[in-house]
Amino acid sequence: MSHPHPELGAPPKLPKGGLRVTPLGGLGEIGRNMTVFEYGGRLLIVDCGVLFPEEEQPGIDLILPDFSSIRDRLDDIEGIVLTHGHEDHIGGVPFLLREKPDIPLIGSKLTLALIEAKLQEHRIRPYTLEVTEGNRERIGPFDCEFIAVNHSIPDALAVAIRTPAGMVVHTGDFKMDQLPLDHRLTDLHAFARLSEEGIDLLLSDSTNAEVPGFVPPEREISNVLRTVFAGARKRIIVASFASHVHRIQQILDAAHEHGRRVAFVGRSMVRNMGIARDLGYLKVPPGLVVDVKTLDDLPDHQVVLVCTGSQGEPMAALSRMANRDHQIRIVQGDTVILASSLIPGNENAVYRVINGLTRWGANVIHKGNAKVHVSGHASAGELLYFYNICKPRNLMPVHGEWRHLRANAELGALTGVPHDRIVIAEDGVVVDLVEGKAKIVGKVQAGYVYVDGLSVGDVGEPALKDRKILGDEGIISVFVVIDSSTGKITAGPHVQARGSGIEDAAFSEVLPRVVEVLERSAQDGVVEPHQLQQLIRRTLGKWVSDNYRRRPMILPVVVEV
16 A cells, blocks of 8 residues: 655656546545546546634634645636535635636535535625536546435535546545435446446545444434434424435424424524425425524424534534523423534534533433434445445545545455555645556645634634633733833833733732843843843743743733833
């Protein structure tokens, strides 16, 4: 198995007749999925998603793929193929289209409807090409065929990309549920047909590669939900991804069966379920869904709320309910269902929300204590079955953390893919398919791009480090006024501490030392404010460290008069 090396340099020029594959997100992480294909000087992008921030990224709203390696080649992009409508696959599209709004978007009906609604908020009207399974479209030099795959959202597609360099198949996210709610199976017949033609490189979803066996059918959740609904005496609050149409359908069915009304809470949930209903993907009995404002007129045992926040996102509706920061107040006897998986890295945030809800008396049902979620990703047994059908000549695991990628690679090897034909890459690692063999040839920049409010890319790692220091250790500010000609102190020093755990009065012990250092520097002729600030920072920082074993941010301000 080939794998990236830290010392990889810039990739060489793509050999004539070769196909280049550059993942800009989704490898080594769960989310931010984006892959760039290059042939004959033209580019095709598959997916452009976002990653959601973790605790060590305070203040960040979203994390985007790094577009810098293609920024000067936007005119070479033939289109963006979107495999399905989850945020980790479409959430970055508005930010790429800000740079070039006329890049065509290619996807299924529901996927395009979801991204068009999102783009409206950014005042972008995209060029779109709607496709369905079985379609075959020429997109520049890329001959793309679309294949139905089953996932946790309707209308998911895999894509086979044919070029003179060979055929590449990108699965997107998929599983092999044999009893899907929408009766739309992963088209194994189509993959077998492609296998007969010859799959030169397979990019395969790795998210569940460590999980043995097969994923249970989605419909198994229905009986669990009915049991929960039958036992609930007050309101039921369900948290789910805003695009998980199949899961919401089961919630609606259970609510209808038990005589409850349903209200959607949260802008994205209301928007996406409205789109799914209008397009016929969500079947809603008349009168079942009501406006959240009308719930006060209904008794608790007739109410179901469907909201976002199943991953513990701090600004999502469920987190705010747990923190008593939402108009909907959790009361003793409410039932809360977290109808989704735990994305790696979100565990602490999710359990914090569960504890908060439990504190107010809610009965919290989650994957850990009831079968209220099944995965949307193929497990090891399904992947083995899939590889035996596809018989790829080269395999490149995608969509997963390092442990998932390696587990997926091992599965490929077990089914007969030669070890030297299995490529384990990471974000930014460039893979060329030349003369039927895939190999790593270099690396491009593919770091995190942070979205903070209206700011995109302005916040970097140094700023996040400062935020963590402020959050963990607090800040101490020191204000001093000096005579510009003599360097003598005319006012101050005045100290204020916030979040450091040190009382302002305690600084009376160190202030004489600060004065002494400043007076000595004046005698030595050092009067430049920046140098004086450094002296203050070192003096105060040493005192805090010696006495409190803390390292707060120290912000000295020296004003000349």
